Amino acid sequence: MSAPADVPPEFLDRLRPICRGLPDAYEEPAWVGIRWRVRKRTFAHVLIVDPDHQMAYARAAATDEPTCVLTFRAPVDEVHALVAGGYPFYKPDWGADVLGMVLDDGVDWAEVGELLTESYCRLAPKKLAAQVSRPTPADR
Template structure:
């Protein structure tokens, strides 16, 4: 990695089709890492946390080693359940509806797709959100 926040290409290769597949989304560099947005709202942000630079992320993820994390929006009741389940989920100190997830070799990419779709639907205009299948409908 060449700069703080650089994301391993294999994670970007998995996240891009999920995020870009949602209506009217776009990708851009964030203050650190990469984020995906609908209009002016960020529904997904990925970065590699350097505990010396992104202290709030490191504290939230309970790490003193560099790790790759994904943050996104989620309903508060779902956040409580996912955080209670433990790794890979964590609750950052900012935003009541923000959830964090450690990305590593054990990631369930189908679950990531569901969570990011739900994040998108929470922030997108209703007419766009109705164009995508909700995660709860995927199991039917």
């Protein structure tokens, strides 16, 4: 496992309040980077993709240099729509509902909050998901 220090602290400082604010969500080190889970199901994973070590991630993110990425779950139609819009979104080769996003200085943190909340609600038990307020499509 890698140390949390591998992910820039400014990104962790923005992601932690979003993820930890969800019912029964918890943070733990992943095989590389940090992940947030609900009932042993990962709803967000942030890591530095190094093409020399995480080749599948680097190919998916179309990067040839170390890059900070976030993966999460989304409805398949939303995955296709966001990927069609291009950068910062990309489609990893695993899981039809898995979406990747490159994190950089231009991140829209409000959008990240919405996407991670939706990811959480897709994986959380219905009782926990019902406790989360989510914007309606009309609010977006």
